[in-house]
Amino acid sequence: MAVHxxxxxxxxxxxxxxxxxxxxxxxxxxxxxxxxxRGDILNEGMPQAALAMARRDLAGLRRREMAAAQSxxxxxxxxxxxxxxxxxxxxxxxxxxxxxSIPLEISAEPLVALVRSFKPHVMITYDENGGYPHPDHIxxxxxxxxxxxxxxxxxxxxxxxxxxxVSKLYYxxxxxxxxxxxxxxxxxxxxxxxxxxxxxRDMRGWMREPDVDITTRIPAGEFFEARDRALxxxxxxxxxDSPFFFWPxxxxxxxxxxxxxxxxxxxxxxxxxxxxxxxGIENAG
Numbered sequence: 007m008a009v010h011x012x013x014x015x016x017x018x019x020x021x022x023x024x025x026x027x028x029x030x031x032x033x034x035x036x037x038x039x040x041x042x043x044r045g046d047i048l049n050e051g052m053p054q055a056a057l058a059m060a061r062r063d064l065a066g067l068r069r070r071e072m073a074a075a076q077s078x079x080x081x082x083x084x085x086x087x088x089x090x091x092x093x094x095x096x097x098x099x100x101x102x103x104x105x106x107s108i109p110l111e112i113s114a115e116p117l118v119a120l121v122r123s124f125k126p127h128v129m130i131t132y133d134e135n136g137g138y139p140h141p142d143h144i145x146x147x148x149x150x151x152x153x154x155x156x157x158x159x160x161x162x163x164x165x166x167x168x169x170x171x172v173s174k175l176y177y178x179x180x181x182x183x184x185x186x187x188x189x190x191x192x193x194x195x196x197x198x199x200x201x202x203x204x205x206x207r208d209m210r211g212w213m214r215e216p217d218v219d220i221t222t223r224i225p226a227g228e229f230f231e232a233r234d235r236a237l238x239x240x241x242x243x244x245x246x247d248s249p250f251f252f253w254p255x256x257x258x259x260x261x262x263x264x265x266x267x268x269x270x271x272x273x274x275x276x277x278x279x280x281x282x283x284x285x286g287i288e289n290a291g
Contacts, residue, residue: 122170
């Protein structure tokens, strides 16, 4: 189970991994905490009919886009049902009823219920900074960790179903400086005249996250094209030639053919580094 803030996050953060595991016959569920209602239209090059719908009913369009991405990846999908918070207002508050404004004990219960009904062995969410500091991403982290901890406790959320112990909790580490630098170095050697080289050079200037402990690298390179198709399904949010998202897949498979995660908590014994999110689970119990 992967917990995301908005529709499109599932396609930019771990989509190749989701496609990889569904190809193996594993069940994968993505949870979108909000509908992305307060997002901006980031692709003015959409067909006119879709652009008109985006301006009239962005929430409805984003549901259609999510359904298309779900079909590409072969995943299950659930809406947690909360409204996009947008960015904080000048006074630091959020619109009433939006995801970031709702008390944790209320907003976590639907996710606890999903965990107890779906019974995942693995949960993936964001780190404390939300991957990037959008309020809904930070809230998705808080709600995801709360659900991971609470789902196994029969004394908590007693109306949300029978308790279930998730075996492992991971943070998404897909966007990391090592990956960016590896792709940049490969392009610099093999295609130095590519306009993407200067774009990645600029990204290296601001993408200087502190080193993180990547514990788990999933060999998902075969599914980068599926990831890209899922991303392009979110046409209101992702331009089809966006240099932020779309790098040559042959270069990526040479330079960095994995999607990366950090194991935060485990109820089973596993050895590092991992190449499988389910490592140790098959031997548990």
